[in-house]
Amino acid sequence: MAEPTPLRRTTRPPLVALATAALLDLARRAGIDGPEVVAVANRQPPMGDWWWRVDGVTPAPPEDAPVVALANLLDLGATEVLTLALLAALEEDPLLARLVTALQAPASGSRPMVGLLSAAFAAAAGSTEDAYTELVEGAALEAFAIVLRGDDLPIAERRAALPPAVYAALRGRTTGVPGVTFAGAPRVPLAASTLADARRQAAAFTDDERALVVRTPSLAEGRAACAAIAEALGRTAAFIGTEPALGLGVWLALCGMVPVFVYELGPNERRRLPPLPGYRGPVLALAGLEGTIDADGVAIPSWRLRVPSANERTDLWRLGLCDPELASALGTEHRHGAGRIAQLARAARRVARLEGASRVERRHVRVASWTSEGVGLRGLAEPLSAEVPEHALVTSATLRRDLELLLLRCRARDAQVDELGAAARARHRAGVRALFVGPSGTGKTFAASWLASRLAAPLYRVDLAAVTSKYIGETEKNLAELLGQAEHEEIILLFDEADSMFGKRTDVRDANDRFANAQTNFLLQRIESFDGIIILTANSRTRIDAAFTRRLDAVIDFPPPGPEERRALWQAHLGDHHDLDPVAFNRLAAVCDLAGGHVKNAVLCGHLLARRAGRRIRLPDLVAGLGVEYRKLGRTVPAELGEATPIDFEDGP
Numbered sequence: 001m002a003e004p005t006p007l008r009r010t011t012r013p014p015l016v017a018l019a020t021a022a023l024l025d026l027a028r029r030a031g032i033d034g035p036e037v038v039a040v041a042n043r044q045p046p047m048g049d050w051w052w053r054v055d056g057v058t059p060a061p062p063e064d065a066p067v068v069a070l071a072n073l074l075d076l077g078a079t080e081v082l083t084l085a086l087l088a089a090l091e092e093d094p095l096l097a098r099l100v101t102a103l104q105a106p107a108s109g110s111r112p113m114v115g116l117l118s119a120a121f122a123a124a125a126g127s128t129e130d131a132y133t134e135l136v137e138g139a140a141l142e143a144f145a146i147v148l149r150g151d152d153l154p155i156a157e158r159r160a161a162l163p164p165a166v167y168a169a170l171r172g173r174t175t176g177v178p179g180v181t182f183a184g185a186p187r188v189p190l191a192a193s194t195l196a197d198a199r200r201q202a203a204a205f206t207d208d209e210r211a212l213v214v215r216t217p218s219l220a221e222g223r224a225a226c227a228a229i230a231e232a233l234g235r236t237a238a239f240i241g242t243e244p245a246l247g248l249g250v251w252l253a254l255c256g257m258v259p260v261f262v263y264e265l266g267p268n269e270r271r272r273l274p275p276l277p278g279y280r281g282p283v284l285a286l287a288g289l290e291g292t293i294d295a296d297g298v299a300i301p302s303w304r305l306r307v308p309s310a311n312e313r314t315d316l317w318r319l320g321l322c323d324p325e326l327a328s329a330l331g332t333e334h335r336h337g338a339g340r341i342a343q344l345a346r347a348a349r350r351v352a353r354l355e356g357a358s359r360v361e362r363r364h365v366r367v368a369s370w371t372s373e374g375v376g377l378r379g380l381a382e383p384l385s386a387e388v389p390e391h392a393l394v395t396s397a398t399l400r401r402d403l404e405l406l407l408l409r410c411r412a413r414d415a416q417v418d419e420l421g422a423a424a425r426a427r428h429r430a431g432v433r434a435l436f437v438g439p440s441g442t443g444k445t446f447a448a449s450w451l452a453s454r455l456a457a458p459l460y461r462v463d464l465a466a467v468t469s470k471y472i473g474e475t476e477k478n479l480a481e482l483l484g485q486a487e488h489e490e491i492i493l494l495f496d497e498a499d500s501m502f503g504k505r506t507d508v509r510d511a512n513d514r515f516a517n518a519q520t521n522f523l524l525q526r527i528e529s530f531d532g533i534i535i536l537t538a539n540s541r542t543r544i545d546a547a548f549t550r551r552l553d554a555v556i557d558f559p560p561p562g563p564e565e566r567r568a569l570w571q572a573h574l575g576d577h578h579d580l581d582p583v584a585f586n587r588l589a590a591v592c593d594l595a596g597g598h599v600k601n602a603v604l605c606g607h608l609l610a611r612r613a614g615r616r617i618r619l620p621d622l623v624a625g626l627g628v629e630y631r632k633l634g635r636t637v638p639a640e641l642g643e644a645t646p647i648d649f650e651d652g653p
Contacts, residue, residue, distance in 0.1 A: 013047065015064045015085035021047040022082065022120040023099055036098040043095075066170045066254060073253055074143055074278060078124040079134040083117055083146060087162045088170045111159035114148065118156075135160070143278035144246040163247030169254040177251055179242035188224040188342045189319050191308035198225055201303055202232035205282045211273060211295050213285045213302040217488030219262070221339030222286045225305055230258040233282060249279035260284040265291025266477030267526075272296070290480040307335050307430075307531070310414060320345025321360050330365065333456070335414050335430060335531070340489055344368050366456050380467050380482045381460035381493065388450040394561070394568040394596065395443070402556045403447060406434055407454050409553065410533055431530040433551060435498070435544065436537045438558025441597025444537040447558070448494050451535070460486070461494045479526065487532045498536035499543040524548055561596065563589045569596050573603040578617040588622065591638040598629040 024044060027037045060068050064085065071081045090097050090110060097110035104116055118132040125131035136155055140146045145166050148158040162170070165177045190198075201212060212229070216222040223239060230237035238257040240248070252259055258281065263271050269291040273283060285293045285300070293300055308316065314331030316338055318324055336344065345360075347368035352360045370385055395403065413430045436444040445461075452459035467478045486493050527534060528551050538544055541555065549555065561569060567589035574580070594602075603617075605625030610617040623641045630637050 013045070014061050015067055015082060016089040017044065018047070019082045019086040019089070019120075020044055020096065020099075022124070023086075023103060026116075026120045027099075027103060030103070032102060034102050036095070036102040039095055040099045066172060069254055070145060070170070070250060073250075074139040074145065076140055076145075077134040077138060079117070079121045079131040080138050080140040080146070082121050082124060083112075083135065083160060084140065084162070084166075084170065086112065086117075087146070087160060088167060091162065091167055107157075109159065111149065111161050113157050113159055115156035117160060132156075143250055145250050145278060147246055163245065165245050165251040166247035169247075169251040172255075174236070174255050174257070177238075177248065178245045179240055180245075180248070181239045181241070182237070187227065188218075188220045188339050189316055190221070190224050190228060190338050191312035191316060193308065193312060194225060194305060194338065195228055197303065197306075198228035199232045202229045202282075204301075205233075209301065210281065211283045211285070211300045213287060213293050213300050214260075214305070215287055215289055215302055216305040216337070216339075217288055217484040218305075218337050218339030219286070220342065221305060221337055223260075224338070225303075226258075226260045226284050226286055229282075229284060230260075233258060235281070237284070239286070244274050244276060247278070249276035252276065252279045253281070258282055258284060260286050263287045263291065263293065265293075266474075267291065267480045268476065270294070273300070288480075288484050290477075290484070305337065307337055307414075313341065316341045317345065321348065321365075323360060326360065326362060326365075329362070333411065334490055336490055337488060347371060362456075369456070369458055380478055381462045384445070384449055384452075384459045384461055384494065386449055388446065388453045390450075390454075392572060393443070393447060393450045394565055394572050395447075396559070396562065396565055399556070399558065402554070403451065406432075406554050406556065407451060410451070410455055431527075432533045432553050433527060433530070434533075434535050434554040434556060435541065435549070435552050436535060436556050436558055437539070437541045439539060439560060439595060441595035442558040442560060443596045444558050445494065445496065446596065447556075448492070448535045448537075452492050455492070455533075457490055457492050457533070459492045459494060461496055464495075464497070479523065483526055483530055483532075487530060490532060492533045492535065495534065495536045497538065499538045499540070524551065527551065560593065566592065566594070566599070569599045570603075573600055574617065577607070579615075580617070580619055580622075584619045587640060588619075591640045592626060594626075594629060598626075598632075602626045602629050 020040060021044060024037065024041055027033070067081060067084050067088075070076065070084065074080075076084075086096075090100065090112075100112050100116070101108065101110045104113060107113070114132065114135050117135060118128050121131045122128040125134055135141070135146070136148070141148070144163055147161055147163055148155070149161055150158045168174075168177055205212075214222050214225055214229075216225070223237070226239070227237040235256045235258045237260050238252060239260045239262055241262045244259075248259075251257070259276060259279070261273060261284070263285060265271060265287055267290045271285075271291065271293050273285060273293065273295045276283070283295075287293060289304070307313075310332050312331075313334070313336060314327050317327035317330045320342060321327055321330075344365060348360045348364040351364040351367045351371070355364070357364065370383070393400075393403075410432050413432055436447060438444055449459055462482065467475060467482065482493070485491070527548070536544075541549065567585055570585055570588050592599075602622055602625035605628055606617050606621035609621045609624055619641070623637060626641065627637050
């Protein structure tokens with residue numbers, strides 16, 4: 001070939017024009033002159049021989065900037081550069097696609113073969129062999145900037161193509177990449193301390209340490225924190241919830257993105273950050289509090305988002321509700337994170353709109369806490385949404401004092417040790433763990449509902465059947481998910497009949513014992529680090545593992561009610577819909593040694609009988625209900641109560 005004429009232009013023609021000229025020259029040499037060749041040649045400006053000078057010195061036109069940037073990033077050769085430009089043009093130019101099809105006849109298809117590209121771009125690489133080597137061994141293939149289709153074909157017949165992510169990068173598009181999303185709008189406002197921490201985390205990246213795990217139970221808050229890190233780096237966060245698509249690293253690098261891999265892991269799960277060929281910047285992983293994430297077996301630093309301080313929570317509530325007084329009260333009383341505050345504020349505003357209220361009030365936030373929580377519990381617990389008034393809880397003076405002290409501890413748990421010494425602050429956790437012990441029906445669950453009502457927090461009873469699993473590791477995963485979500489949403493968890501899960505560990509005689517003990521050990525560790533409120537109920541404290549009892553903040557006994565409490569229970573359940581005199585109340589309280597649960601059932605039964613008869617409740621109606629309860633217990637109704645109302649349904653209910 002003659003020596004090309006020296007360039008006299010200030011910029012070279014677009015790369016796609018150079019690649020097209022190479023194809024036309026190949027068609028001329030092969031004697032192919034069909035209508036496709038003529039059509040493309042008629043619109044192609046004359047190139048001469050000087051176009052082979054793709055040396056990176058002559059300035060490229062603006063439309064080639066993405067390809068040039070990718071070439072500089074991966075240190076690509078001329079054949080790879082021209083191939084990238086051609087493949088991108090083939091996605092948009094049907095006439096050019098027909099030219100490639102004509103050159104490859106009798107094989108069909110507009111994706112160019114390796115053999116065709118090697119022959120067309122031989123002059124740019126120096127020889128056909130050099131062009132072939134660039135394509136099948138070059139950096140573009142290693143970074144998946146170019147992929148070869150047809151693994152069952154000879155290499156020369158494999159078709160070159162652009163992954164969708166690379167095509168998007170070359171066209172400057174930041175959307176439409178498979179498996180990639182961006183931070184939702186509106187983004188969760190973060191506390192000032194969290195934003196400061198995000199900037200420090202961004203500044204801590206080095207060439208040797210380019211990965212960070214962001215841990216939080218709130219996905220929305222975690223996304224906002226990752227976006228803040230990316231902004232501190234002058235980039236945008238791209239959230240990846242699946243295996244990275246081919247060429248994703250190239251897209252991230254060219255579009256100025258920071259990858260954020262989103263994982264949902266159990267306690268024993270391990271995940272390795274996938275490689276991103278073509279990308280060399282920081283990498284983030286967003287996960288909950290459980291599981292392990294590493295990079296090629298090397299541990300990754302982690303950043304666990306903290307609960308904002310009371311003042312910061314107040315500021316966040318003020319942003320969401322625009323009510324300084326209500327914001328101050330909510331910020332002090334509840335330990336919500338930024339994500340939960342944003343969620344509750346949106347839900348409370350909606351509740352207020354539904355009621356036609358002009359401003360958000362405390363009761364709207366209370367309703368919102370019941371209608372916008374529990375999504376992450378996924379059937380592992382059931383809501384106990386009944387509101388228990390203050391006067392509805394009937395207890396002895398000692399029990400009431402214990403419950404009031406527990407309520408005080410729950411309200412002060414955020415700053416309880418701030419004024420104490422270093423020893424008190426050293427291992428303090430904000431969580432509260434209480435055990436309610438007493439016979440069935442003594443009001444343990446009712447007291448838990450009373451406590452939740454006073455704290456204006458949702459109460460969920462854990463479904464032990466849904467949590468426990470016969471598969472190894474599943475129970476721990478369910479519990480971790482349950483506790484993490486409850487901690488984030490400040491849900492009070494009630495473990496009824498807790499001795500089934502927190503029972504004493506046994507000697508290991510078989511695999512079942514080892515499995516059960518492992519579950520108990522996990523529970524002991526996870527409950528100790530739990531920052532929320534947990535209430536356990538049991539009929540006897542002797543069946544609870546001693547190591548767990550030491551970790552409890554309160555153990556409250558619920559003894560059977562005495563005569564005074566029983567009288568108050570009867571009065572509280574009957575209300576005003578009865579014809580009982582004080583003597584009847586005294587008789588019920590004195591001779592019926594039953595707990596509150598049995599009293600409730602007897603009152604319900606008596607009310608049905610009185611309602612059927614069209615009158616108010618009388619003592620014989622209650623005696624009939626007591627007869628049902630005593631038969632449950634295998635006992636007889638005390639004779640001092642007299643005759644019960646006959647239960648006769650011959651005439652129908």
